[in-house]
Amino acid sequence: MPMFLKPRTKSYELQILHSLTPRMEFSNSLRTHFTNLNKGYIGEQNFETMLSNQLTIDLLILPDTYFEVNQSLIQVDTLLFTPSSPYLFEVKNFEGDYFIEDSRWYGPSGLEVNNPLAQLQRIETTFRKLFQQLRLPRVDVKGYVVFPNPEFTLYNAPRNVPIILPTQIPSFLKKINRSSGKLSDKPFNICQSLLENQADPTPYSRIPEYHYDQLLKGVFCPNCHKLEIIKSKNSLSCSECNYFESKQEGLLRNIKEYNLLFPHRAISTNNIYEWCEKAISRKSIQRVLLSEYVQEGKSRSIHYVKSN
Ligand SMILES: [Zn+2]
Structure with missing residues (x-):
């Protein structure tokens, strides 16, 4: 059975924005930011439910961790250690029709969005540096961008890129279930060290100024x-x-x-x-x-x- 090493909770920023949203006026950009954070959180939760319902072998899952390396913050949505390899998942709760053109990603409204594969690469690079910094054993982490929202479609998706589309999640997890071997102490020790070296994302968060008297x-x-x-x-x-x-x-x-x-x-x-x-x-x-x-x-x- 998968073992979750900590519960996934709403970030401090998301909790504050949740409490503030009915009580004060948000700027358009803050509203968009809040909506995105919220959607992202729901996507991560949904993916986690799939993991706990569909994975059957013993493995370790480390949800929602933040690390700071050389003054840059990364959020690792989900880390998973099977007996044979570690996986890193960047979860994107995209919904609707997206398409790729010349390596650029476009959303349902036709506007360009941040390329999730580029984001994954940045996270992987920083994560490797973190391992060096913490003097953790070298492991070959397999990174994937996963899209758990069943209403997401991606046109022109190239093959052989580390993307898991909604319809591919069950077979991907079945493949993980077929990995053999027993979990050794190594992944436990790595997770322990990662847990001890988490960064506080609060300084990077966007919390608007608010005063008691001005809130509804x-x-x-x-x-x-x-x-x-x-x-x-x-x-x-x-x-x-x-x-x-x-x-x-x-x-x-x-x-x-x-x-x-x-x-x-x-x-x-x-x-x-x-x-x-x-x-x-x-x-x-x-x-x-x-x-x-x-x-x-x-x-x-x-x-x-x-x-x-
Ligand atoms: Zn209501």
Whole structure:
């Protein structure tokens, strides 16, 4: 069975942008950036689901790591170690009809997009340098650009390039399942060293300036970001996209977003009441805070902190 060495989580940048998007105006370029990050994350998640559902042999998977080599940052979407070889996957969640002309890639609107093969090459080169820098044993990493979105089509795709199209994923994974041998300590040790040397991508992220007073308050749908949330006694639902969650879940989500955006502001019943634009009663807020957080301070300065 595949063994995932860490869970894939949304990057700090993506989490912040998610929380901000219904609450402030984004510039067009920031909106595009956010949409791309989000799509990319969904693609990586989908590919990971395919790996865990379709791979049957023992192997190691290291999802979503960042490394810095000579002041350049690379994101390695998925690393996979079979007993015989390591693979590096650059996941592209492209959707629609793409085509290649004179080695240039064009998207559905006919506009040129960054050549994913060139990107893969840059990542591979940097990754090899990283191995030298960390004095890791030389391994022959096989890099591929993988397109997990079933609605992606690529015209004029040359043969013999390291690309895995949506329809090729099952057979590619079957081939991996046929590799023989047992995992040795070597890949474990390499992964361990890689995990210890991850870079923090935050300085490279695009987080806009934001201020508490300027943000819209309220309970927003996490799916479509509309304020249209109808409350029944114990639940919240969105009239726009039919998203549904319990009041407890919705409230916890909002407390977490508040805390993520403003780690230095106190979590108190009143502050959360204001953050949710009075959409949820103080009583419900207090109940959730008492059950999920630890109370600190006395009388007027009572606030809550995360347990453990
Ligand atoms: Zn919605």
